[in-house]
Amino acid sequence: MTDDLTTALRTMAESAPPPAMDVEHVLHRGRHSLVRRRMAAISGGTAAVAATALAVGVLAPAGSAGHRSSTAAEPASSSTTTPAAAVTSLPPDVNPHDPVTIGWKFGYLPSGMGAFGGGAGGLGKNQGGVVAYDSAGFALSLDSARQLTVDPHDKNGGPTEKIPATVPGARQAYWAGYGNGQIVNNAGSYGGFAGLTWQLPSGEWLTLTAMGVDHRADWKDQTLKAAAHMIRQDHSQPLPFRLTSALPKGLTVEGGSASYLHGNELSEFLIQAGPDPSNAPIVMIVTFKTGSSTIGDAVPPQSKNTCADSNGLTVCVSSPDPEPEPLKAAGGAQALLNQVVSLGNDPANWTTDVLP
Numbered sequence: 001m002t003d004d005l006t007t008a009l010r011t012m013a014e015s016a017p018p019p020a021m022d023v024e025h026v027l028h029r030g031r032h033s034l035v036r037r038r039m040a041a042i043s044g045g046t047a048a049v050a051a052t053a054l055a056v057g058v059l060a061p062a063g064s065a066g067h068r069s070s071t072a073a074e075p076a077s078s079s080t081t082t083p084a085a086a087v088t089s090l091p092p093d094v095n096p097h098d099p100v101t102i103g104w105k106f107g108y109l110p111s112g113m114g115a116f117g118g119g120a121g122g123l124g125k126n127q128g129g130v131v132a133y134d135s136a137g138f139a140l141s142l143d144s145a146r147q148l149t150v151d152p153h154d155k156n157g158g159p160t161e162k163i164p165a166t167v168p169g170a171r172q173a174y175w176a177g178y179g180n181g182q183i184v185n186n187a188g189s190y191g192g193f194a195g196l197t198w199q200l201p202s203g204e205w206l207t208l209t210a211m212g213v214d215h216r217a218d219w220k221d222q223t224l225k226a227a228a229h230m231i232r233q234d235h236s237q238p239l240p241f242r243l244t245s246a247l248p249k250g251l252t253v254e255g256g257s258a259s260y261l262h263g264n265e266l267s268e269f270l271i272q273a274g275p276d277p278s279n280a281p282i283v284m285i286v287t288f289k290t291g292s293s294t295i296g297d298a299v300p301p302q303s304k305n306t307c308a309d310s311n312g313l314t315v316c317v318s319s320p321d322p323e324p325e326p327l328k329a330a331g332g333a334q335a336l337l338n339q340v341v342s343l344g345n346d347p348a349n350w351t352t353d354v355l356p
Helices: 007-016 023-028 034-041 050-055 219-228 326-328 334-338
Strands: 101-106 114-121 130-133 139-144 159-166 172-179 190-199 203-211 230-236 241-243 251-261 264-273 282-289 306-308 313-319 340-341
Touching: 023 172, 101 130, 101 139, 139 219, 139 313, 190 219, 203 219, 219 230, 264 326, 282 306, 282 334, 282 340, 306 340, 313 334
Parallel strands: none
Antiparallel strands: 101 230, 114 130, 114 251, 130 139, 139 203, 159 172, 172 190, 190 203, 241 340, 251 264, 264 282, 282 313, 306 313
16 A cells, blocks of 8 residues: 555545455554545455454543443344334434534444444445444444455455345345355454445445454344444544634545544544545544554655644644645645644543534
8 A cells, every 4th residue: 555545545445356455454554544435345355354344443442431422322122123224314413513424323232332433534425434342352343335245256365155144124134254154254363353244225235344253252143233223323423633723725624533442542534635536635634642653554654744742642734745735825734733633532522523
């Protein structure tokens, strides 16, 4: 992944056949957010199914959970004969000052799990992802508007068969299989993972990836039950920073995300620098817990990075070099960085009032 970010994002979404991908490399390069959305088409390779979930972030408990996105889902009825995903749509819970809107939420989570973190971008309505987790290391990652691709001739360790699954009310449902009925694959130090795909009566596809299945004996039943109770709702994702003024002329938000990986905040905010979404350069505002990482873990190696530490976070503006004209005309990366107010590493303090 040495192409510039714009090219890499779009190429990954449009590639056919999808390239092989290494989960550890994806994580190391910090593809925790919009890149996961652009990776939606990628399902080949040794651990590509897990890459989609892991790129959002396999989340550790947030500790303090003062905003709406960090609360656990209310338990659904023990019966899953009427899946909420097929029939329930909640009114939007969207702050117009937050450009990161996620289209789905968990209607059921097993005891001990909480939902936090997610991302979405300019790839179409209802797209995006959300993650739930427990303290033992088990996680469920929803990826909307995506169907797991199965290639019976795959030689690189990707899924080769569809294993029938039952998600009540779905048109069809299956686990990604790896031969002889096996549905669990391995993501190295992240443990076993399994991918469940189902089609709603509306025709939409959803994919739920169970991560760390080694940590939960009933992971399969719980994954199926969570799938049966997904709820359609547009809701804003709180972010760990806000801007003091509107984006300068020529800069428009493409999307963003936030995660709380092992207690360390990481967010990426993608800004289109130019009028043409098909080839405009991408400028990023990246934040992470100071000392937990480096900006090189989150952006392309050729990017120009302007950073400062503030309120426990390292805040960076990352852009192509030379800077795109709209950014340069607005005073450059430093001027944009000066508009970013850090809200710290505690998700309780994050906001949906991101833009003025």
